Amino acid sequence: MSIALAVWVLGHLYVFARAWTVLRPAGRAPRAAFLAVALLLSGSFFAARWLEDALPAAVVVPLEVLGFEWMAVWMWCVFGLLVVDVATVAGFAFRGRVRALRGGAFAVAGAVAVIASVQALRAPVVREHEVRLAGLPREAEGTVLVAVSDLHLGTMVGRRWLDARVRQVEQLRPDVVVVLGDVLEGDSPSESRFLPGLRALSAPLGVWAVNGNHERYGRQAGSTGGLEDAGFRVLLNRWEEVRPGLVLAGVEDLTRHGRGRMVAADPVGEALAGRPEGAATVLLSHSPLQAERVARGGAGLMLAGHTHDGQIWPFGYTTRLFYPLMAGRYDVDGMPVVVCRGTGTWGPRMRLWRRSEMLRIILRAA
Numbered sequence: 001m002s003i004a005l006a007v008w009v010l011g012h013l014y015v016f017a018r019a020w021t022v023l024r025p026a027g028r029a030p031r032a033a034f035l036a037v038a039l040l041l042s043g044s045f046f047a048a049r050w051l052e053d054a055l056p057a058a059v060v061v062p063l064e065v066l067g068f069e070w071m072a073v074w075m076w077c078v079f080g081l082l083v084v085d086v087a088t089v090a091g092f093a094f095r096g097r098v099r100a101l102r103g104g105a106f107a108v109a110g111a112v113a114v115i116a117s118v119q120a121l122r123a124p125v126v127r128e129h130e131v132r133l134a135g136l137p138r139e140a141e142g143t144v145l146v147a148v149s150d151l152h153l154g155t156m157v158g159r160r161w162l163d164a165r166v167r168q169v170e171q172l173r174p175d176v177v178v179v180l181g182d183v184l185e186g187d188s189p190s191e192s193r194f195l196p197g198l199r200a201l202s203a204p205l206g207v208w209a210v211n212g213n214h215e216r217y218g219r220q221a222g223s224t225g226g227l228e229d230a231g232f233r234v235l236l237n238r239w240e241e242v243r244p245g246l247v248l249a250g251v252e253d254l255t256r257h258g259r260g261r262m263v264a265a266d267p268v269g270e271a272l273a274g275r276p277e278g279a280a281t282v283l284l285s286h287s288p289l290q291a292e293r294v295a296r297g298g299a300g301l302m303l304a305g306h307t308h309d310g311q312i313w314p315f316g317y318t319t320r321l322f323y324p325l326m327a328g329r330y331d332v333d334g335m336p337v338v339v340c341r342g343t344g345t346w347g348p349r350m351r352l353w354r355r356s357e358m359l360r361i362i363l364r365a366a
Helices: 003-021 026-050 057-087 098-121 161-170 189-199 265-272 291-296 315-322
Strands: 126-134 144-148 176-179 206-208 238-243 244-249 280-284 302-303 327-333 333-341 359-366
Touching: 003 026, 003 057, 003 098, 026 057, 057 098, 126 280, 126 333, 144 161, 161 189, 161 359, 206 244, 238 265, 244 265, 265 280, 265 291, 291 302, 291 327, 291 333, 302 359
Parallel strands: 126 359, 144 176, 176 206, 244 280, 280 302, 302 333
Antiparallel strands: 144 359, 238 244, 327 333
C-alpha cells in the first residue's frame, strides 16, 4: 500500500508539473484554479472513501466516479508524457515543439478514455463454446450453461445495467446459470439494493455461484460473501448433481492460496471428492488457478473469471504474469478451461479494445 501510494503521489506530481508547462497559467486566479483542479482529481477517490459515512450519497458518488475515471486517464497521461520526455530528452531537445507534444499526450489520453468508455457501455458479447464431456448421459445432451463473472455491482455499475444483463441471460435460454464471483463491489451496505435484481436470474436447473475476492472485501461477511442472499446456490468446496450424471463443483477464491486464509487445505480436492462414479463434472472457480490440479481430479471442464483480460491497456501485460490462462479457451491436460474476461468492469467504467462478455456453454457427450 505504501508503494502504491508513493506511485500515486509522484505520478500526479509528474502529470501536473507537465500540465503546468502546457497551460502556463498566469495570474493568481488561474493558478489557484489549476491547483484546485489538481487537488480534486488526485484526491477525489480517497475523499469518497473516507467521507462515505459522513456525507450524503449525492456528494460521495460523484467523487467516487470522478476518482475512478481519472485513475485511468491519469495512467494514460503518465505513459504518453514519458514517451514525449524520452523523445525530447526531458524537454532539452526539440524545445520549440515540447509544449505541443506534451499537449498532444494529454489529448491522446483523453481520446483513449472516450474510446474505452464507449466500449464499456456496450452490451457484453456472448461467447459460445461447445464442450464434449466424458460421462455426460444422453438425457443431458445439449444442456446449456450460461456463465457470467465479475459484475462488480456498485457505484460504477448500477441497477439499470443489471436489469439489462438479466434480460440478456434470459434470451440465451439457459438450463443452468453459473455466477463466477465478484458480484458486488463490497464497498457499501447500500449494495443490498441489487439483491432483488439478482434474484431475477433464473434457470430450470438453478443459479449456482462461487465466491470471488470481492465477496470477502469491505462489509460483506461470511464465507459465501452474501451470495446466498441473492438467491444463488453457493458451491463452497463442494459439488451438487444438478441432473442425473451431471455434477457442478465449486471452489472458494483460489487467489487466497498460500496466504493462510483458505477455508480448506485442498479446495479442489475437497470440491471433487465423493462424486458419483463416472459423472460428467464442471468445476467453477473465480480465478483460473490450479487448472492442472482440476484436470487430475477428473473434472471434464473448468470455468473461471477474475482476470478481466487486463480490462484496460497496459494491465494485460502484468495480469498475464500471474494468470497465464488470461481469457478464452485453453486445453489443460486434455481438459477444456474457459476463462471469461468479465461481464462487468472494475474501477474505471472503461474497457480498451475488448468488450465485456458472458459465456454460453453447450455440453455434448464425448
